[in-house]
Amino acid sequence: MAKERAAEISTCEINGKKPSPKRSNKTVFYKHKGDFRWGRVKDELYKDKGAEWSNIIRRVLIGGHGETTKFHLRYFEILSNGNSSLELHRHEHVVICVKGKGVVLTGRRKRTMGFMDTVYISPNTVHQLSNPYQEPFGFFCIVNSRRDRPRVLQK
Amino acid sequence: MAKERAAEISTCEINGKKPSPKRSNKTVFYKHKGDFRWGRVKDELYKDKGAEWSNIIRRVLIGGHGETTKFHLRYFEILSNGNSSLELHRHEHVVICVKGKGVVLTGRRKRTMGFMDTVYISPNTVHQLSNPYQEPFGFFCIVNSRRDRPRVLQK
Numbered sequence: 054m055a056k057e058r059a060a061e062i063s064t065c066e067i068n069g070k071k072p073s074p075k076r077s078n079k080t081v082f083y084k085h086k087g088d089f090r091w092g093r094v095k096d097e098l099y100k101d102k103g104a105e106w107s108n109i110i111r112r113v114l115i116g117g118h119g120e121t122t123k124f125h126l127r128y129f130e131i132l133s134n135g136n137s138s139l140e141l142h143r144h145e146h147v148v149i150c151v152k153g154k155g156v157v158l159t160g161r162r163k164r165t166m167g168f169m170d171t172v173y174i175s176p177n178t179v180h181q182l183s184n185p186y187q188e189p190f191g192f193f194c195i196v197n198s199r200r201d202r203p204r205v206l207q208k
Numbered sequence: 209m210a211k212e213r214a215a216e217i218s219t220c221e222i223n224g225k226k227p228s229p230k231r232s233n234k235t236v237f238y239k240h241k242g243d244f245r246w247g248r249v250k251d252e253l254y255k256d257k258g259a260e261w262s263n264i265i266r267r268v269l270i271g272g273h274g275e276t277t278k279f280h281l282r283y284f285e286i287l288s289n290g291n292s293s294l295e296l297h298r299h300e301h302v303v304i305c306v307k308g309k310g311v312v313l314t315g316r317r318k319r320t321m322g323f324m325d326t327v328y329i330s331p332n333t334v335h336q337l338s339n340p341y342q343e344p345f346g347f348f349c350i351v352n353s354r355r356d357r358p359r360v361l362q363k
Contacts, residue, residue: 080314080333085324114326115302115350121331122300123352124279145277147270149348151306151324159235169240169306171269176276178235193304195270195350197278 108135136183144200152191263290299355307346
């Protein structure tokens, strides 16, 4: 069984920073610059520390610019041999594969995800995303804007 | 100026039906069957009536299966020469183009959307999506699960 430990950092807020309240809530067009990069959207770390994940880039499209949505939209890219944390939390995930392919573990089940495959991960389901392939695995992950901290598990 | 009239049907709930509370909130994998069709996801009308829109298919991935997310994920496809309602509402839209190309009007500004272009439409911004091109225009539209009824405008 997986050994549980408290998450040191939430995936909600990178570096514990909240979106600036000074940013206005206005219509924005995020032009795709190619290869899943967008104007006004910067590259971030998946989390700022932790040894249980590797090789992940994070791009927050909706959630860091003062939007009032009840959800955030993030793009993640897991490079070859990378993986996200093995974790669980009360909030749900919706994951849409848009680039390459990868593997999603939910509970004890592993499935390969290809272009446009979509998974709804229900509350308190142990899950992990990984990329055992050569090419990068890119996906959107949509979450509630208000959400609990993940509990990171160790195999 | 646009002439306003009350919306007869909300885009929230097709035919006024709410998702069945009997459906369980469990993890689901929506396999992409190709051409932006998914297993367990049916084709629906964009709205069940109204003359101000045309040629739109609607596929609800997240929102109709008992999920507890604070958001819904829908895929829409506007066929050649089709358009959505010209409308506004308090809730926000996040639109991600994934197939073909189309045009998004926000306020007085029109922009062409291609693959992965993403737009955040802020509250009470008049907007419309249309497809003046030959090929279908497909996009995800993410909205809050609890949202107000659109007000449909007529040019």
